[in-house]
Amino acid sequence: MTDTPAPIIRNRDEAEAFLDERIGRGVQPGLERITGLLSFMDDPQSTYPTIHIAGTNGKTTVSRMVQQILGAHGLATGGFTSPHLDRVEERFTIHGVPLDPHDFTDAVADIAWFVVGYERSADTTVTYFEVTAALALSIFATATVDVAIIEVGLGGRLDATNVLDADVSVVTSIGIDHTEFLGNTIAEIAAEKVAIVKDGGTLVTGPLPGDAIDVVARRVSTVDANWIRHGESYSIEEADIAVGGWRTSVTGVFAEYRDLYLPIHGRHQVDNLATAIATSEMFLGRGLDRDLLEVAVAATTAPGRLEVVGRRPIVLLDGAHNEQGINGLAATLDTEFPTMPWQLVIGVRGERSVTDLVAPLHSLIGAVFATAADDPSSIDPQRVAEDARIALDAPSSVYPSVASALEAATSAAGTNGGVLVTGSLYVVGEARAAFDAPSDRSAEAHLRFELEPEDDEFEGPMPRALPEE
Numbered sequence: 159m160t161d162t163p164a165p166i167i168r169n170r171d172e173a174e175a176f177l178d179e180r181i182g183r184g185v186q187p188g189l190e191r192i193t194g195l196l197s198f199m200d201d202p203q204s205t206y207p208t209i210h211i212a213g214t215n216g217k218t219t220v221s222r223m224v225q226q227i228l229g230a231h232g233l234a235t236g237g238f239t240s241p242h243l244d245r246v247e248e249r250f251t252i253h254g255v256p257l258d259p260h261d262f263t264d265a266v267a268d269i270a271w272f273v274v275g276y277e278r279s280a281d282t283t284v285t286y287f288e289v290t291a292a293l294a295l296s297i298f299a300t301a302t303v304d305v306a307i308i309e310v311g312l313g314g315r316l317d318a319t320n321v322l323d324a325d326v327s328v329v330t331s332i333g334i335d336h337t338e339f340l341g342n343t344i345a346e347i348a349a350e351k352v353a354i355v356k357d358g359g360t361l362v363t364g365p366l367p368g369d370a371i372d373v374v375a376r377r378v379s380t381v382d383a384n385w386i387r388h389g390e391s392y393s394i395e396e397a398d399i400a401v402g403g404w405r406t407s408v409t410g411v412f413a414e415y416r417d418l419y420l421p422i423h424g425r426h427q428v429d430n431l432a433t434a435i436a437t438s439e440m441f442l443g444r445g446l447d448r449d450l451l452e453v454a455v456a457a458t459t460a461p462g463r464l465e466v467v468g469r470r471p472i473v474l475l476d477g478a479h480n481e482q483g484i485n486g487l488a489a490t491l492d493t494e495f496p497t498m499p500w501q502l503v504i505g506v507r508g509e510r511s512v513t514d515l516v517a518p519l520h521s522l523i524g525a526v527f528a529t530a531a532d533d534p535s536s537i538d539p540q541r542v543a544e545d546a547r548i549a550l551d552a553p554s555s556v557y558p559s560v561a562s563a564l565e566a567a568t569s570a571a572g573t574n575g576g577v578l579v580t581g582s583l584y585v586v587g588e589a590r591a592a593f594d595a596p597s598d599r600s601a602e603a604h605l606r607f608e609l610e611p612e613d614d615e616f617e618g619p620m621p622r623a624l625p626e627e
Contacts, residue, residue: 165270170259173266174246177293180286187316187339191280192288196321198276199269199292202299203306203322206236209441210322212310212351213330215483216364216430219422219460220330221307223434224441225254228305229604230454231438231447236303238294238319240287240311243462243587250294252301253604265297287311291318305441313340315353326441327355327383329374330364330433333482338509344369352377360440362386364433386411388429392436397428399494408432413445418455423464423474423494426486431455454603462586464490467593471571472498473564475590477583479506481514487580488518498576501567502550503527504542505560505585507535512545515581519550523578525570526554529563531584542581560588 167173196203209224211217218239225235235253242248247257250265257265269292277283284292291311298306308324310317313336332348340347348370355361361383363374378385386392395407395414403421406428407414420431439446462477464487472495478487491500502523506512528543530536539556547554557563560579567577579589 165274167263167267167270170263173263176266176270177246177286177289180284180289183283183285185287185312185339186285187313189316189318189320191282191284192291192318192321194280195273195276195284195288195292196295198279199272199296203295205299206303207305207441208322208324209305209307209326209328209437210310210319210324210354211307211328211330212314212354213328213364214333214335214347214480215486216330216426216433217309219427219430219463220328220434220437221309222460223431223458224307224437225251226454226458226603227434227438227446227451228441229254230450231442232605233304234302235604236294236298236301236306238291238306239309240290241583243583243590249290250297252297252303257297265293265300269293269296288318310351310354312336314351315349320354323356324354324359326360326362326437328362328433328437329354329366330430331482332366332370333480335480335482345373348373349377355381355383357381358383360384360386362433362437362440364388365429386436386440388433392432394428394432397425404428406431408435410435410445411439415446415448415451418452420455420458422458422460423466424486424490425493427460427464457602462583462590467590468577470573471568472576473568473593474576474578475586476578476580477586478580479582480510481518484515484580485518488522491522491578495576499524500576500578501525501527501571502546503529503560503563503567503577503579503585503589504546504581505530505539506537506542506581507531507533507584512537512542513549516546516549523550523552526550526552527557527563527567528554529557529560529585531560531582531588533582533584536582536584560585561592564589564592
């Protein structure tokens with residue numbers, strides 16, 4: 159450790175390389191390293207309020223929605239999500255906008271000395287995720303945000319983000335995933351995720367399976383938390399398919415919000431919206447402004463989540479990578495694209511059964527184009543192809559890259575068919591790079607504040623809220 163050179167970071171490539179050199183350290187659950195590093199940095203996370211979001215699926219979407227809603231209500235927001243689809247800067251947002259390369263470089267340079275210094279003094283190494291989490295918490299302190307919305311990386315109890323004592327904690331959903339770290343049952347996984355709520359805190363939960371309810375209730379009782387439950391404390395009154403999304407009415411914790419247009423696919427996204435509304439209400443301690451909420455919801459985007467990036471053929475990207483996610487994807491295809499024949503581009507990573515993963519797509523897939531992203535945890539495409547062929551009763555073939563699989567599937571689909579890309583967010587990210595994807599409208603709802611004199615008699619500046627450009 160003592161021979162590790164001091165970091166010199168002069169440009170974006172060097173900043174990214176500083177992070178990337180830690181990728182090989184893998185997943186190392188535990189709070190000792192992140193606690194020590196943040197203490198070495200004088201605990202930047204203690205300088206602003208936080209919302210902490212866990213869940214098997216829906217974390218990123220709920221995080222983006224909460225940023226939208228609170229940003230529309232005039233709060234300066236920061237957001238930390240993972241993984242990214244294209245650029246690492248996507249993980250860190252201010253006012254709904256990812257960091258630009260210059261600010262990213264400066265931010266990494268600012269903490270690099272702390273990271274290396276801590277590693278030397280503690281005779282340890284920190285992981286990629288731990289460094290990115292510390293980077294996010296430092297960025298938000300520098301930006302003096304009104305609230306930071308922080309997504310859990312994996313699980314909750316031993317995740318690096320669980321250093322937070324959040325104003326509102328959220329569990330969006332609970333399903334079977336990452337069993338090598340979290341346990342093999344819904345109850346075990348629920349215990350890991352709900353551990354993010356602390357003494358006297360507020361917990362908002364989305365729709366939960368029955369096996370999770372008692373576990374969550376015990377944690378709530380143990381820490382004397384305020385539990386805001388989907389279906390009891392807040393609910394969805396109606397949800398109807400609309401062009402390009404859903405129209406819904408939600409009864410929140412404090413008020414009712416009727417006739418909202420959510421411009422993303424998937425009925426489960428309506429659940430995510432309701433959870434985001436309840437979370438925003440609990441953070442503010444009041445009902446939301448109906449007009450501002452409408453603007454925020456209408457500007458919602460979900461890159462890589464049931465995202466249409468091509469039209470002839472339709473190309474649908476969805477980062478579903480567990481059984482709960484694939485079930486939601488299959489339901490969306492049945493409901494919103496009922497007559498579409500699909501060519502499946504799929505790559506899978508990690509410790510999971512390909513057969514069980516793709517089973518919900520049976521009868522929806524015409525052919526399988528198996529591949530792998532540039533990801534050391536990818537499952538061999540030959541295995542993916544064979545397991546998917548058996549599970550889906552569809553012909554399969556293997557391609558050396560996501561781009562080549564996408565090209566072959568697009569040709570097979572023709573102009574009237576559809577191409578579905580799924581199985582891993584890494585695969586979706588590489589596929590998305592091949593398209594001129596729809597613009598991210600997530601900054602549209604946020605307010606910015608300019609200083610402008612109101613009249614000649616006023617000697618100082620007057621803040622004026624304007625729509626974000």
